[in-house]
Ligand SMILES: Cc1ncc(C[n+]2csc(CCOP(=O)(O)OP(=O)(O)O)c2C)c(N)n1
């Protein structure tokens with residue numbers, strides 16, 4: 001295996017030579033590219049990447065431009081994961097046959113996809129990749145909505161969020177279904193590593209990505225990706241929203257080893273009320289009307305309950 | 319570069335980011351790379367901005383928060399030092415100003431047309447309340 005890149009602190013991290021370029025067409029303040037930079041800069045190895053249809057893909061490959069300084073492929077919405085799995089299978093085959101020109105370069109195989117592409121439309125493709133044991137990483141840029149087509153709900157959209165297909169109004173508080181627990185579903189494939197990350201905790205992110213690159217077999221990463229356009233907050237506040245997400249435990253940071261051992265990787269010193277997280281985003285604005293206020297209490301209970309559940313699992317090592 | 323019409327696209331287009339060969343991209347800084355005209359590095363989004371960040375190096379402690387959280391690879395850090403902003407690729411989102419921990423801040427947003435010297439001259443003093 002190639003040597004792991006040493007990243008002790010942020011100063012050292014900042015000596016990375018980015019392999020993702022600006023003048024892409026993502027919205028100002030979009031978290032997708034912050035996540036991508038942290039992931040790509042976690043290694044010096046060659047990269048074989050894919051992106052499923054969605055904001056990241058559409059905005060970084062606007063013909064005749066590409067924003068990627070690595071092998072990068074796009075096919076469709078559902079099959080970014082299998083595109084990378086195919087490349088990885090070919091790499092393994094050529095290596096076994098001794099036909100690689102540079103057999104020691106150890107490329108990393110990563111597929112990026114939105115929550116729509118992962119939780120819904122590419123679900124079975126990702127499941128197949130995890131089950132077949134490819135040496136690859138699938139990373140979800142989880143903005144809890146189909147952002148690129150104008151904000152339709154996905155199975156990652158949380159209760160009470162207003163989306164264009166589940167709009168809040170006089171008789172509805174917006175999305176009614178609970179967010180799918182994708183990390184657990186993927187961990188249940190007994191893959192060596194699955195984790196939830198958030199771009200504001202760059203060190204936790206880098207540690208998990210490096211761990212994911214080091215293990216043999218499929219890795220699943222769910223990355224919280226605050227979306228200025230669909231979550232409705234000012235572009236300058238992306239990291240503030242990410243801080244509220246991790247510190248209110250709406251996006252708890254943890255990892256699951258071999259589908260069996262859960263570790264919490266970040267415990268906020270001061271846990272922020274979920275209400276503060278909701279209040280900072282326009283998509284939850286209606287929850288503060290008298291009619292829907294009870295949902296804020298339900299939100300807090302749900303998050304408390306989930307945090308207690310994660311702690312129980314950690315303690316019991318399951 | 320000259321844009322192609324929608325009916326002139328090649329099926330299964332392949333774009334090369336660089337002209338010629340780079341063996342160690344992760345070890346080659348942007349200024350030493352041979353970008354092709356297909357890399358978005360050769361394009362600009364400067365005209366997206368209404369407000370722009372101005373960098374005042376007098377207060378900067380080189381913490382690199384702005385570097386890691388910039389969505390547009392527009393904070394130029396070399397040898398662990400923040401040396402400036404890439405104004406061709408900055409979209410003016412303002413995240414760098416939000417995450418800057420110094421007092422006063424080392425980065426502030428100004429109207430796009432403001433001259434840099436005037437911006438620096440109007441820099442606020444240390445906020446004692448913090
Ligand atoms: C099979 C298929 N269905 C629908 C679409 C239309 N489509 C393009 S992008 C997109 C939304 C992507 O949402 P998500 O995966 O969450 O990524 P995001 O844009 O939010 O980052 C949709 C529905 C498509 N391209 N292909």
Ligand code: SF4
Pocket residue numbers: 025026027029030031032055059143147148226227228229230
């Ligand atoms: S709509 Fe959201 S996810 Fe898409 S580019 Fe804009 S901020 Fe990013």
Ligand SMILES: [Mg+2]
Pocket residue numbers: 114115116141142143144145146147
């Ligand atoms: Mg999405």
